[in-house]
């Protein structure tokens with residue numbers, strides 16, 4: 001039996017995520033946050049692993065996002081929690097750019 005693998009889904013046009021900007025949207029019921037930092041795009045969960053709060057209003061710096069609620073910081077590439085109060089990572093997703101569209105695999 002061939003395993004079913006997730007497909008890339010169009011998230012938004014590249015122009016909708018400006019340098020150091022971010023955009024959140026649901027893909028197949030999953031809240032995804034796309035961020036731009038240091039000339040790269042990242043796709044992560046929009047939900048903080050500490051108390052299930054949205055990360056969309058967090059500050060993005062140096063390929064990390066800081067939760068606006070209690071200040072936990074997450075590595076945008078690995079999802080790793082970099083400081084307390086979060087101890088668990090956030091999910092990360094594959095991202096690619098095709099024809100000026102950002103596509104994410106959830």
Ligand code: FES
Pocket residue numbers: 048049050051052053067068069070071072085086
């Ligand atoms: S909800 Fe994000 S650090 Fe507490």
